[in-house]
Amino acid sequence: MKITVCGSLTFAKKMIEAKEKLEKAGYQVNLPPDTKIVVKGKLNHNDLDVDFEHCVKNNVLRKHFNNIEHSDAILVLNYDKNGIKGYIGTSSLMETGLAYFLNKKIFLLNPLPHHSEHRWVHEVRIINPVILNGDLTKIA
Numbered sequence: 001m002k003i004t005v006c007g008s009l010t011f012a013k014k015m016i017e018a019k020e021k022l023e024k025a026g027y028q029v030n031l032p033p034d035t036k037i038v039v040k041g042k043l044n045h046n047d048l049d050v051d052f053e054h055c056v057k058n059n060v061l062r063k064h065f066n067n068i069e070h071s072d073a074i075l076v077l078n079y080d081k082n083g084i085k086g087y088i089g090t091s092s093l094m095e096t097g098l099a100y101f102l103n104k105k106i107f108l109l110n111p112l113p114h115h116s117e118h119r120w121v122h123e124v125r126i127i128n129p130v131i132l133n134g135d136l137t138k139i140a
Contacts, residue, residue, distance in 0.1 A: 002028040003107075003139070004067045006095040007077035008087065009045045012038040014077055018109075021136055022075075030067040033060050068098055073105035075139070076129070078112070086112045093120055100127045107132055107139055 003022060005015050012035045019029040034054065037043045045051045055061060068074055076096060081087035086108070088096070099106050106129040115121040132138045 001073060001139075002030070002071045003073045003075050004030040004064070004071040004095075005077060006032070006064075006068075006074050006092050007079070008081055008089050008092065009035065009038045010081060011077050011079050012036075014079065018075065018077060018136065022139070025137070025139075027139070030071060033058065033063045033067075064095070065098055068095060068104065069102060071104060073107060073139070074099045075107045075109065075136075077109050079110065084113060084118065086110045088112075088120060088124060093123070096124060096127060096129070106130065109136070110134055 005018055007015065009015075009032065015031050015035050016039060019031055022029045034043055034045070038045050043051070043054055074095060076088060076092050078086045078088050078092070081089075088108075096106060106127060108124075108129045108131050111131050111133065112121045112124060115125060130138075
């Protein structure tokens with residue numbers, strides 16, 4: 001199975017760790033195109049002006065969407081962020097919607113917060129992803 005990892009680039013190091021674990025288990029894994037340069041400190045993805053120029057110049061979103069299109073599944077690394085358990089940001093919400101539209105399997109690493117806390121949870125619940133409860137070995 002070919003899996004594309006998604007999630008906030010705040011978790012770029014964890015993306016690389018997940019890739020290594022999944023590859024040891026026999027999966028082919030794609031990461032967001034700019035994961036490695038974020039980990040190396042060569043791109044501050046939190047500076048939205050710099051990130052915008054980088055993403056447009058390097059066609060990052062289209063490349064990542066192409067990876068999703070050519071994968072069997074996505075894995076969203078929805079760690080806690082900004083005080084939100086099971087955080088899914090706007091980019092991951094777009095990636096999840098695309099994967100759903102393309103009939104890909106959708107795995108979330110961690111449970112979602114309650115939908116009464118964040119409106120986006122409602123949309124993610126409609127997609128009916130497989131929640132792994134932190135255990136990558138549950139991917140099937």
